[in-house]
Amino acid sequence: MHPVHEAQVIFGIDPTLYAGVLFVLTYVLIITERMNRAIISLSAACLMILGGVLTQQAAFEGVDFNTLGLLTGMMVIVGITRNSGVFQYLAIWSAKKVNADPWGILVMLVVVTAVLSALLDNVTTVLLIAPVTLLITDALKISAYPYLFAEIFASNIGGTATLIGDPPNIMIGSAVGLSFNDFLFNLAPITLVLVPLTMIPIYLIWGRRLEAAPKYREKVMAYQEQHAITDTRLLKQSLFVIALVLVGFTLGHEYHLQPATVAMSGAALLLVLNNFPLNSEEQSKTVHKTFCEVEWTTLFFFIGLFIVVYGLETTGLLKMLAHWVIELTGGDLAVTAIAIMWVSAVASAVVDNIPFVATMIPLIENMTETFGGTEQLMPIWWSLALGSCLGGNGSLVGASANLIVAGFAERAGQPIRFLPFMLAAFPLMLMSILVSSVYLYLRYL
Amino acid sequence: MTAALIMDPNPTALKPTDLISTAARYIMEHRYRSLPVVDEEGCYMGMFGVNCLLRLVLPRAAIMEHGLDNVSFIHETLADLHDRLREVEDEPVTICMHVEVETVPPDNPLVDTLLLLYRTKTSIPVMEPDTCKLLGMISYWDVGQNILSA
Numbered sequence A: 001m002h003p004v005h006e007a008q009v010i011f012g013i014d015p016t017l018y019a020g021v022l023f024v025l026t027y028v029l030i031i032t033e034r035m036n037r038a039i040i041s042l043s044a045a046c047l048m049i050l051g052g053v054l055t056q057q058a059a060f061e062g063v064d065f066n067t068l069g070l071l072t073g074m075m076v077i078v079g080i081t082r083n084s085g086v087f088q089y090l091a092i093w094s095a096k097k098v099n100a101d102p103w104g105i106l107v108m109l110v111v112v113t114a115v116l117s118a119l120l121d122n123v124t125t126v127l128l129i130a131p132v133t134l135l136i137t138d139a140l141k142i143s144a145y146p147y148l149f150a151e152i153f154a155s156n157i158g159g160t161a162t163l164i165g166d167p168p169n170i171m172i173g174s175a176v177g178l179s180f181n182d183f184l185f186n187l188a189p190i191t192l193v194l195v196p197l198t199m200i201p202i203y204l205i206w207g208r209r210l211e212a213a214p215k216y217r218e219k220v221m222a223y224q225e226q227h228a229i230t231d232t233r234l235l236k237q238s239l240f241v242i243a244l245v246l247v248g249f250t251l252g253h254e255y256h257l258q259p260a261t262v263a264m265s266g267a268a269l270l271l272v273l274n275n276f277p278l279n280s281e282e283q284s285k286t287v288h289k290t291f292c293e294v295e296w297t298t299l300f301f302f303i304g305l306f307i308v309v310y311g312l313e314t315t316g317l318l319k320m321l322a323h324w325v326i327e328l329t330g331g332d333l334a335v336t337a338i339a340i341m342w343v344s345a346v347a348s349a350v351v352d353n354i355p356f357v358a359t360m361i362p363l364i365e366n367m368t369e370t371f372g373g374t375e376q377l378m379p380i381w382w383s384l385a386l387g388s389c390l391g392g393n394g395s396l397v398g399a400s401a402n403l404i405v406a407g408f409a410e411r412a413g414q415p416i417r418f419l420p421f422m423l424a425a426f427p428l429m430l431m432s433i434l435v436s437s438v439y440l441y442l443r444y445l
Numbered sequence B: 001m002t003a004a005l006i007m008d009p010n011p012t013a014l015k016p017t018d019l020i021s022t023a024a025r026y027i028m029e030h031r032y033r034s035l036p037v038v039d040e041e042g043c044y045m046g047m048f049g050v051n052c053l054l055r056l057v058l059p060r061a062a063i064m065e066h067g068l069d070n071v072s073f074i075h076e077t078l079a080d081l082h083d084r085l086r087e088v089e090d091e092p093v094t095i096c097m098h099v100e101v102e103t104v105p106p107d108n109p110l111v112d113t114l115l116l117l118y119r120t121k122t123s124i125p126v127m128e129p130d131t132c133k134l135l136g137m138i139s140y141w142d143v144g145q146n147i148l149s150a
Helices: A015-032 A037-050 A056-062 A065-084 A086-097 A102-119 A122-140 A145-160 A167-176 A180-186 A188-205 A214-221 A232-255 A259-275 A280-292 A296-314 A317-328 A333-350 A353-365 A375-394 A400-411 A418-444 B020-030 B050-057 B078-086 B110-120 B140-148
Strands: B034-038 B044-049 B124-127 B134-138
Touching (some): A015 A037, A015 A296, A015 A317, A015 A353, A037 A056, A065 A086, A065 A167, A065 A232, A065 A280, A065 A296, A086 A102, A086 A232, A102 A122, A102 A145, A122 A145, A145 A188, A145 A375, A145 A418, A167 A180, A167 A259, A167 A375, A180 A188, A180 A232, A188 A418, A232 A259, A259 A280, A296 A317, A296 A353, A317 A333, A317 A353, A333 A353, A333 A375, A333 A418, A353 A375, A375 A400, A375 A418, B020 B044, B034 B050, B034 B134, B044 B124, B050 B078, B134 B140
Antiparallel strands (some): B034 B044, B124 B134
């Protein structure tokens, strides 16, 4: 729990009112998407300090550098690794493994997307898989829609499985001190159920009608996936570092190594390996290019958001909200956990899940005393993670990865429209939440 | 010196209703890099050229924004590429023309116009200010001829 700072808000305004209004305005502006979200959160953060709710020092205390470090480290690693062509290789290899059978390809691409989303971030995964998907479906002369739809679901479900798979998990893990293994043992099992379960309706709606003429399938079979690898040396270096980082995530917790340290060490090592043979001028260019791959907009969005939520927390408003939630659920752990999962899911389908989770974390931390300690809160943390990650499947704006896929579909002349997507996706998302609720209840409550 | 002095005031132009097959044949026969697309009122609409044709024969996943940057794993024949072109050959040129080509007014300074030509690497439409009317085109050849004969 964060310490409370004495607030002296300008013009003698009640700090709770000032921070509350600023927070709501920030949320509204983020939802309306009239302005870049990083600008909104940074401006709101500045107003939180300039308004007197937080001092600059207090604002810095509110920034979760573990989350930022983990995100940045992984962005650098993925930014370098993607240049090796390994992701395209995997997608083509998997398509050929099923003899370019349309439904088989869909299943394989879903598996590849889910696994990569669990180990990397969702946006990068779909950025790399969606173009290959469009290439394959173009060659097979079939609609890309079912494939892209399934990949959206796979990326969000896959991302739920691990600490590093989705930003909400990174934030929750960092705030609560959960390890990579904690997420793996608690959330990965349910995602292993959800991926095949989601494939059933996708098969019934689209899959059973997917067909491609043999001559088109031959075209896909003629792809030479080994040529997708553009830099074998880089591939070896990247796979070595990713393996080290994963070992670091699984074992590091025992040795008090924070995930940010592991990710940043991996990033540093990969930068060393990648730049070692180059002269200083080439190194400058390569490093500059690598750092351009870092999503600075996302990082600045996080920084601003952490400060805004911290400002709100110091006023005690989130504590009040936490008590209100507990009153509403009658202080029952099971009811609270399930309610948080469903509310998180529906909210994450319509609102960016990052600000939602950033707000929910201190709110849930304020429930610690009521439920008798940190250990007792665990089901609620898993609820939040499941709800916010899986909720992203509910609509096209539910997750950044969804919008990336939609952008590709639009450019390929096969647009994914908001309403038709939601009509199919929202019930599917609710189904995944229902199954997750049963899992949560049976395992923890 | 201005753009008007080096432009070709009577450039060959395509109509928006011209089919891709017709335009492709014409461009190949006369070895044009690109031609302006102009409607019946003389209003400039965009540019259609060899780059459009290349775009039509390449896999869409490779030419789109954030698309595949390495396609060396695809081994297609000339017949495969022709098949892809055949799928759109009866479509009008407007489905592929470039509309974001930079244009200049007739009084644009010469050096600035040449710099634009150097940077964009494509012929520049000269437009009547505040209207869509095409006054002429400036190509590498027009510039070369004018400089050599000066």
